[in-house]
Amino acid sequence: MSVRLTPETLGSLPPEVAVPTYDRDQVSVGIVHVGVGGFHRAHQALYLDRLMNAGDALDWGICGVGVLPQDRRMADVMAAQRGLYTLVVKHPDGTWEPRVVGSIVDYLLAPDDPDAVVERMADLATRIVSLTITEGGYNFHAVTGEFDGANPAVRHDLEPGTPPQTTFGLVVEALARRRDRGLPPFTVLSCDNIQGNGDMARRSFGAFAQLRDPDLGAFVRDEVRFPNCMVDRITPVTTDEDRAELSRRFGVDDGWPVVCEPFLQWTLEDDFDERPPFERAGVQMVDDVEPYELMKLRLLNASHQALAYFGYLAGYRLVHEACQDPLFATFLRAYMDREATPTLEPVPGIDLDDYKRQLIERFSNGQVRDTVARLCAESSDRIPKWLLPVIRHQLDHGGPIDLAAAVVASWARYAEGVDEAGEPIEVVDRLRDRLSEAARRQRDDPLAFVRDRDVFGELADDERFTTAYLRTLGLLHEVGARRTLETLVAASA
Numbered sequence: 001m002s003v004r005l006t007p008e009t010l011g012s013l014p015p016e017v018a019v020p021t022y023d024r025d026q027v028s029v030g031i032v033h034v035g036v037g038g039f040h041r042a043h044q045a046l047y048l049d050r051l052m053n054a055g056d057a058l059d060w061g062i063c064g065v066g067v068l069p070q071d072r073r074m075a076d077v078m079a080a081q082r083g084l085y086t087l088v089v090k091h092p093d094g095t096w097e098p099r100v101v102g103s104i105v106d107y108l109l110a111p112d113d114p115d116a117v118v119e120r121m122a123d124l125a126t127r128i129v130s131l132t133i134t135e136g137g138y139n140f141h142a143v144t145g146e147f148d149g150a151n152p153a154v155r156h157d158l159e160p161g162t163p164p165q166t167t168f169g170l171v172v173e174a175l176a177r178r179r180d181r182g183l184p185p186f187t188v189l190s191c192d193n194i195q196g197n198g199d200m201a202r203r204s205f206g207a208f209a210q211l212r213d214p215d216l217g218a219f220v221r222d223e224v225r226f227p228n229c230m231v232d233r234i235t236p237v238t239t240d241e242d243r244a245e246l247s248r249r250f251g252v253d254d255g256w257p258v259v260c261e262p263f264l265q266w267t268l269e270d271d272f273d274e275r276p277p278f279e280r281a282g283v284q285m286v287d288d289v290e291p292y293e294l295m296k297l298r299l300l301n302a303s304h305q306a307l308a309y310f311g312y313l314a315g316y317r318l319v320h321e322a323c324q325d326p327l328f329a330t331f332l333r334a335y336m337d338r339e340a341t342p343t344l345e346p347v348p349g350i351d352l353d354d355y356k357r358q359l360i361e362r363f364s365n366g367q368v369r370d371t372v373a374r375l376c377a378e379s380s381d382r383i384p385k386w387l388l389p390v391i392r393h394q395l396d397h398g399g400p401i402d403l404a405a406a407v408v409a410s411w412a413r414y415a416e417g418v419d420e421a422g423e424p425i426e427v428v429d430r431l432r433d434r435l436s437e438a439a440r441r442q443r444d445d446p447l448a449f450v451r452d453r454d455v456f457g458e459l460a461d462d463e464r465f466t467t468a469y470l471r472t473l474g475l476l477h478e479v480g481a482r483r484t485l486e487t488l489v490a491a492s493a
Contacts, residue, residue, distance in 0.1 A: 002253035005081050005229055005248055009163035010100065017086070017250050024083075027105050029062035030188075030276070032121050034167050035132040036064035036074055041085055041101065042235040042260040043061035044130060048103035050281040057276040059125075063106040064275065065117050067133075068168055071109060076492035077255040086246060088256040088366035092476060096448075097262075098250055099406070103324035110170060114163045120188065121174030127274045129203065130189040131176070136430060137192065138204040143384070143457040147207035158212055168208040171463035175209070175224060176216055185295045187225040188274050189234045193294055194385055198228035198269065227271040230293040232300065234261040234362060261368050263358075267292040284349075291347040299352075300359055301386040303332050308375035308402070313420055313481035319370040323363035331485050332360065334492045335403040343393040377428040378413055380435060380455050395462060405468035406488055412449040413476040415439035420480050431455070443477065446470050 003009045009017045031048070033040060043478060044062075050224040051057035062081075066075055077085075083104035089097040110117045118419050121129055131137075139148050148154065164170045175185050188205060190197035202221060210217025233260065242259050246252050267284045279285050286292070298355030304319075311322035322328045334355045344352070364453070387404055394401045416439045429434055434452070450460045450469060459465050475484040 002247040002251050004253045005084055005086060005100065005255075007082055007084065010084075012252055013100070013252060016098065017252060018099035020049065020053065020100060022055070022058065022102070024102050024105060026058050027052065027119070029061050029063045029105070029106055029123075030057075030125060030127060031064055031065045031128045031342060032117075032126050032134070033104075033130045034065045034170075035134070035137075036066065036071075036078070036104065036107065037132060038189070038235045038258045039231075039233065039435045040064075040132045041104070041258045042087055042441075043231055043233050043264070043266065044132075045103045046087060046102055046264075046282040047266065047278060048276065049099075049277055051278075052103060054280065056280060059103040060276040061101050063108060063120055063126075064104050064449070065113040065120075065170075066107070066109045067111075067165075067170070069111060072111075074256065075107055075109040078104065078184070080255060083107065083476055084132055086252055086254045088242070088246060088257060088259045089262050090259055090365070090369075091262055091351070092361075092365045092367060094367060094444035096245075096249060098246065098252065103468070111165070114165070114170060116171050117163070118174045121171065122183075124178075124183050126186050128187045128189050128272070130191055132191050134381065135192055135385055136378060137167065138165055138190075138194065138200050138202065138206055139168070142380070142455055143453065145203070145486065146378055147204055149207070149211050154208065154211075157208075170211060172209045172220065172255065174218070175220060176213075179216075179219055182272060185219075187227065187275070189227060189229070191229060191231050193231070193297060193382075195297055196228055196290070197293075197388070198226040198271075202226040204418040211322045213333065225271050225273060227269040227288040228293065229269060230265070230267040230289055230296050232265040232296055234262060234365075234368060234370060236368055237374060239369075259368070260364055261362055263362055264300045286348075291323060291345050292350070294344055295347050295350065295352070295355065297386050298390050298477070299336050299356060301382070302340060302390060302398055302404075302407075303336060303359060303363075305379070305383060305387055306332055306335050306407045306444060307469045308372055309407070309414040310481045310485055311372045312376055312414060313410065313476070314485075315420075319372055319375065320364050320368065321373060322362060324366070326348060327482070327485055327489060329360050329364075330489050331403070332363075334489060335407070338400050338492060339394055339402075339404050340390050342397075342399050343390050346376075346436060347457060352481060373426075373428075376414060378430065379415075380429050380431040381412060383408065384455055388459070390463060391459065400492075401465060403470075403488060403492060406472040406484075408450065409472035409476060410468050412439050412442060412473060414430060415449065418441075442473065
């Protein structure tokens with residue numbers, strides 16, 4: 001019989017399930033986090049829970065915030081379980097390692113009461129506002145990097161006296177209230193997969209504040225700290241099977257548990273007015289994050305994209321199944337070695353060969369059961385940030401680009417919306433309509449997809465790129481994904 005997870009039932013859980021050893025009634029909010037999903041709960045919230053279990057950071061509890069209408073389900077689960085959830089680490093040998101995490105002690109849904117969210121951020125006790133709002137959540141142009149001030153939601157939040165609906169509106173209003181009350185600003189900590197995520201957050205929030213009031217814009221840009229960081233943990237979407245298996249194995253009835261891989265990393269720029277002692281929980285505090293973030297974005301994240309479209313077209317639906325295929329593993333390692341690694345500077349304390357070997361092992365973990373479809377989603381936000389910088393660097397330096405260009409071609413073929421068996425593909429992307437329309441024209445107009453300058457910039461004008469791209473796109477149409485990969489791997493050997 002399963003036990004519903006609540007604070008009152010923690011003592012009824014089996015001994016295999018670790019539970020908080022601290023008194024959650026003594027935890028006060030010091031961090032407001034926008035975008036409470038699986039990754040945040042497998043990563044940042046876990047680090048805080050580690051500190052609290054060691055008797056530290058009890059004044060750094062997390063108040064989660066949902067900004068989107070679809071966050072209501074998380075709000076309901078957080079309310080029912082009072083912030084508790086089960087984090088399950090899935091080891092490759094089939095072992096499940098569950099623990100209940102208690103560092104989230106409050107949750108607010110902004111559409112219901114935006115002023116409550118603003119006041120929570122404006123409270124002096126809040127010293128960090130952190131973010132996992134996805135790569136597309138910063139509202140900047142993929143090529144120019146300019147903030148989109150014409151976005152209707154942004155325009156709404158710039159109307160005087162209007163209750164804010166966006167993350168920009170909520171955070172900037174809270175900063176404005178603190179300034180007006182003579183309180184110091186909080187630190188804004190982006191935990192999204194963007195190169196220079198803190199710098200990007202500074203530009204985005206500063207641009208919004210500038211549109212609202214030039215003095216406020218200067219305050220946000222000059223007075224608010226925006227540290228950069230690199231975050232890493234593969235965290236697939238929780239399934240009904242995960243919930244059922246958690247109940248079966250451990251007797252825990254959890255409305256929204258989190259499953260993840262064993263690997264965990266956080267490299268964080270030490271640029272805060274106040275912060276928890278993160279280093280005591282295993283966070284690597286550094287002066288310069290860039291070498292670590294470029295390593296992760298161009299090796300791990302871009303390799304996920306290299307695997308995704310070819311894998312889906314070849315019939316794979318789970319990441320580990322594709323990566324356990326020697327052809328796919330060889331292709332990924334060739335991309336990493338030949339094209340991505342030459343764009344990187346040395347990374348202090350990291351053996352890149354070992355890191356790349358470990359990536360293949362992580363992708364191959366059959367217990368995680370990450371889906372290929374998840375990796376294929378929101379490509380127009382991901383490819384320009386993770387893969388195109390590799391292509392541009394190699395073009396500028398005369399390096400090889402065939403494999404990276406092939407990944408772009410595999411995305412173009414996937415975006416046609418029909419797989420090699422003639423079955424429909426559900427393309428999930430904010431630019432789906434226009435990208436898929438272009439992809440469906442590319443059999444007659446082969447460069448139609450990459451002529452979208454908002455996504456690809458000037459790449460369609462580069463002959464070396466288009467030659468490699470068109471070669472792979474033609475093979476995908478003629479012989480399919482698997483034989484195309486065989487050709488690419490043979491040519492790169």
